[in-house]
Amino acid sequence: MLKKTYDWIDERLGVTPIWRDIADHEVPAHVNPANKMSAFIYCFGGLTFLIITTQIISGMFLAMYYVPDIINAYKSVKYITDEVMLGNIVRGMHFWGASLVIIMMFLHMLRVFFTGSYKAPRELNWVVGVLIFLVVMGFGFTGYLLPWDQKAYWATAVGAQIAETVPFLGPYIKTLLVGGPDLGAITLTRFFAIHVFFLPAALLVLLGLHFFMIRKQGISGPL
Template sequence: MLNKVYDWIDERLDITPLWRDVADHEVPEHVNPAHHFSAFVYCFGGLTFFVVVIQVLSGMFLSMYYVPDIERAWESVYYLQNQVAFGQIVRGMHHWGASIVIVMMFLHTLRVFFQGAYKKPRELNWIVGVLIFFVMLALGLTGYLLPWDMKALNATKVTLDIAQSTPLIGDMLKTLLSGDEHIVGAETLTRFFAIHVFFLPAALLGLIGLHFLMIRKQGISGPL
């Protein structure tokens, strides 16, 4: 039955070469931890991606309950945490995942750096990596405000002050992030929310797509 469905689709869209391209691709021996244990360092990028997927999925579920409004944000998180079935575990995954993903990305960057994998011909992918790095840090900063508790408010005050200290465009940047009044208020929350759930994830997924396309095109570096 499944075979027939597959054949029906394949006849029309010629999908076999698509998955064959991935399935027949041989993983080089020097990146396979089954051959040399030290090759586990090549897994850091994939593990980072795994946590990114967890963050996206858990974030989608959180957004079903979260209310980006200064009167109700804290309460909506409290409700999610204490009343909603599996709410605590989903929030916990997103909370811990946010830190783990930064650690994993950092380990991956160290691997790429110390093996010199950023050198020709992979300079462009290193640059894409640096952009990803900033997007990930910005995701952490914007997400931190959303629970709207004292820790979030105080941390975001510091974030805005740091943004303001940028030479030349500091004031503009602070207005862009926090609104005209330059305080952590209603406008800041809706902006951080939009940036955290729409702008940055879209940018991140696009950049990761580019990252993977280049890896596929160039192959993995090494052996050393």
């Protein structure tokens, strides 16, 4: 049954050449699992992508119950945690994954830096990687406010004040984020929109460029 379904799809879309091109791609010797230490330091990029995928999937399920307004935001988070089946586990995955993805990405960037993988012809991919890191940091900042509790409120208020200190653009950045002089309903709505629409769109584009250049240039060699 599965083979017939695959053949039906393949006949219309021609997926076999694409799949074979991906599956048959040669992996360099220095990232071979047989070379345990070398393979270990080259796994951080893949782990980062795995955690990002987990964050996207868990975030989609959380968005099914979350209510982005100041009256019901905290109540909806509490409902997810206490009432929804496996909600506490899914929220825990999303919460801890937000920190873990930054750690894995930082380790990945350290590996790229110390092995000289940012040098020509991969310098553009390094720039894209830095942009991905900034987008992930944006996820952490915008997502922190969504539970709308005291800790989230005051941490975001401090973050908005820090953004305001940016030369020339600071006041405009704060107004764009907060939507007014103080944190309120508009702030929560904007942070939710940025968190679930704008940042994911930017992330998918940057990841597509990142993977395209990795495939085009190949996995970088050891130092």
